[in-house]
Amino acid sequence: NAGVMQNPRHLVRRRGQEARLRCSPMKGHSHVYWYRQLPEEGLKFMVYLQKENIIDESGMPKERFSAEFPKEGPSILRIQQVVRGDSAAYFCASSPPRARRTEAFFGQGTRLTVV
């Protein structure tokens, strides 16, 4: 059973471009969480999704950021019109339907650099 897969591992975007980060949860996991780690800071919760539903997006910036977890395919975190302050590591985690949801498995992260 492969772990949580995130791609790309590294992403460089110019200011104003769009960034798309993908996360494939572990097999059988239906809950996906995105966290952001700014330089020298701990991880901060962004959004919690189940298949086709956003459960909690309280940690997402109100503008330019969106997330989805479609019925088929990976979860996508989309950042429009990126700015330098979006440079960070973005981590995805997943958990199975009947487990305690804070006992999630984390991916390797996508490191976004905005130039």
Place this chain on the structure above:
Amino acid sequence: KQEVTQIPAALSVPEGENLVLNCSFTDSAIYNLQWFRQDPGKGLTSLLLIQSSQREQTSGRLNASLDKSSGRSTLYIAASQPGDSATYLCAGPHGDYKLSFGAGTTVTVRA
């Protein structure tokens, strides 16, 4: 709201010395606490998960304790090795599904 603090931010020790990493949290209704390892530019590796019913959890040279009454957890790494050099993060639940992370302790073990 669960706030997690880790002190010190950085630690440098000679090889062979025991490591003691501290984590404090504000919500004593915590039902578990996790310790992770993060290598530079890499992802998170889960080290230990302590349930609130446990006082400690051990894996090899690692031992983590949890004291809910004082709002503290400690990660002990015995007989440190250069390969233990990494950033260690602790995380406590904030509600049913969010994790609140500390900023981490960056450990350097000198050969």
